[in-house]
Amino acid sequence: MVRNTTRNFLVVMAVLALLIVPAMAQDEGTVVVEAGDPVVIGVAAVISGEGLAPLGEDIVRGVELALDERGTVTVGDVEFEVTIDVQDDLCSAEGGQAVANYYVSNPQIVGIVGPTCSSACRGAGPILDSAGYIMISASCTNPALAADFVSFNRTAPNDDAQGVEDAIFIYDYLGITKLATIHDGSPYGEGLVTNVAAAFEELGGEVVAQDAVTVGDTDFRSTLNTIAAAGPELIFFGGFPAEAARLAEQRADAGLSEVPFMGADGLYSPELINLGGAAVEGVYMSTPAPAVSDALSEFVAAYEEKYGFAPTAAFHSYSHDAVLMYLDAIEAVGEIDADGNLVIDRAALAEYIANYGAEEPVVGLSGLLSCNGDGECAQGGIGFFQVQDGEIVRLETMSMELE
C-alpha cells in the first residue's frame, strides 16, 4: 500500500511538472513573435450599436490608414509585419470586460488601441491592469480613467480640458448665462456634464436645471418639459447621437425650439444629422480637434480616397497616433532572441509608452504627443462646430488655450 501511494504521488508530480514547464517557458510578461509571424495589435472599438458604430469605425479606419503608411516594425534589421485584431467593445462596461478578457487570453497581442467609450475603458481597465497589458484609447475622455488604471493611456484630450473649454465657449462666445444640462448616465456623459456645469458656474453663469435620460429611450418630452420650466438659454447634452437627435427634435414639443442645443465629441458624427434631420440644425458641438495642418489634410484626403466618404467622427487622427506610438515602442524595446524571434517585454513597453515624448514632445497627426507618465498623452486642443445646412462646420472661435 505504501509503495502504491508513493507511486501515485510521483505520477501526480510528473503530470504537474509537465503542465508547469511549458507555462514557464512562455513567460506572461513578454510577447514572443516568431520570425515570419506578424505583430498583432488589438483594436477595441464600438462597431455596432445605436448611432455609435460611426464613432468606432472612424477609429478603426484611422488605425488602418496608419498601417497603410507604416505597416512594419524593424527591430535589429529584422522586419515584422503589423496586423490588427478588431473587436467590438459595445460602448459598455460589459463589452469592455469582454474584449479585455479576449485580448489577455491571447499572448500575441502586444497592446490595444481603444476602447471607444469611457464605460468600456472602465470595464477593460482592471483586467488589463492585472494582466500587464496596456491600452491607448483614441476617445475615452472621462478624466478619472488615467488615474484609476495603470494600463490606460489616451491620445485625445480628456473632458477636464473639454468641459472647461465648453463652458468658456457657452459663456463667452455664445453669451449664455442660464444653462440646463442633461446626460445619458454613461461615465462619459455624466463626467462631461459635471465638468461643464462646474466650470460654467465658476465663470459666473447659472445652471438652472440638471437631468438625465436613459440610453435607448425615445420619448424625452417630459424631461424637456421639466427643464423648460426653469427657463434655460442653452441645453448641454453629454451623450451620443441617438438620444441627442430625439432631444433636439422634441425641444419643439416642450416650447424650447428657440433654445440652442449643444453636445461634445460624442455628437460629432454625420449620424446626428442622419437621425435628426432638420431638427439638429444649429446644434453646437465641441470635439478634440487637432490644429489644422498639411499632414492632417493629406491624411483626410487619403481617408476619403480609401473609403469613399468623409471621416465619420473626429477620432481618426487620435487612433492613427496611438498606432504609431505602439510601433515606436516596439522598435525601441523589442529584442531579437537567438532563434530570430521578436521578444517584447510588456513592462518595458508600458514604461516606454508612459514616457512617450516626455523629454521632447513628438509631433503627431493630432498635435503634440507627450505622456509624462500619467497616461495623458494629448497636448492638442478642442475645436467647436455647428450643424449648418446639414453639414458639420467648424466655427472660428477664440484661440485654443491648450494649443
Added chain:
Amino acid sequence: MLKSIPIAGRLRFGNDPVQTFLYMAGGALLLFFAFIAVRNTLTGAYGIDDFLQGIVLGLAQGSIYALIALGYTLVYGVLMMINFAHSEVFMGGAYIGFFAINAFHESGFLAENTLVALLITMAIGMLASVILAVLLERIAYRPLRNAPRLVPLITAIGASITLQQIFLRLFGGGTRSYPVVSLCIGGTLQGTTCEGGIDIMQGRYQVEVFGGEIVIRPLYFVIFFIALILMAALWFFVQRTKVGKAMRAVAEDKNTAALMGVNVDRVIVLTFVLGALMAGAAAVLFALYNRQVSPFMGFTPGVKAFTAAVLGGIGNVPGAMAGGVLLGVIESAAPQMLGLPSQLEDVVAFGVLVLILIFRPTGIFGEVLAKKKA
C-alpha cells in the same frame, strides 16, 4: 379581539400584520406624495399649465402603452402566461414599417398620397407583427403548451432575445429614423407649413392656459383616438362576437371549451394575432411619434406596457387600456409635480405600481378575461 374590519370592498384591515404594515406604509407614502404635490402647487413651483402639459404628453404615450398592454393581457388571460417576447413583436412591426415608409418616402409616394401611405405603412407594420407572433406561438409556445408554467416563461425570454438578435444581425445595430411626415388637413401644404389647415402630424400650437403656455400637437389626439378606436373594436370583438365568446371560453377552461367544440389551438393563435395587431399599430404610431427605431427599441415600452397590464389587472381588457393611459400620465406628470428630476420617472411609475398592488393585488380592475364585463 380585533376582527378584520372591511374598509372598502375587499380591503380588510387587521387580520394580517404584514398586510396591515403594508397598508399603513402605502397610506403614509400616498399622504406624503399628496403633501409634496400640494405644496409644490401652492408655492408656484408647479403650475396648472405644467400639469396640463404633462397630461397631454402622457395621454399620447399612455395610449401606446395601452395598445401594447393588450397583447400581454390577452395572452395572459387565455394561457396564464406572460409573453415576454411581445416587446419584440412590437419592435418587429416598427422596424418593418420603417422599410415600408422609407420606400414610400424615397419614391415620393409619401409626399403625394400621405394618408394612403401612412395607412399602408400601418397595415404592413401590423402584418409584420402578426407574422412574428404567429411564428412565435407555433415555434416557441405550442410545443410547451402542457409544460409547467415556468417553462414557457423562460422560452418567452429566450424568444425575445432571439428576435432581438435576428433583427440586429439582419439590419445592423444602428438606429433608423422614420421620415418627417406632414399631413395637412383642410389646407394646402407649402413646403413644411400647412396653409389654412391643420398639420395633424407635425403641427404644434402654443396654447395659453391659466397664465402659462403649453404646446399641443394634434398628433397627440390622433394617437389617442386611433388607440381608442382599436381598443373599442377589440373589446367589441372579445365581448360581442362568437369567436370572442370562444376565446373567453378557452380562457375560463381549455378542456371544457374543447369538449364544447371550440378549436383551442385556433383560438390561441387568434389571441396572439389580436395582440400582435394592437402591437403593430402601436409600433407604427410610436415610430411616427418618436421617429426612431432600433432592434432594442421594444424593451422599454414592453416593460412599461407589461406594468400597465398589471396595473389595470392582467388578463383584463379594459384594465389594460386604463392602466396604459394612467401609467403614461403618471410618468409624464408626476415627477415634476413632486419636484423630482424626470430621470426618476421610472421610479415614480413603478412606485405607483407597488402602491396599487398593495391595495389591489389583482390590479385596478381585477384579473379576469373570462367574465363578461358589459
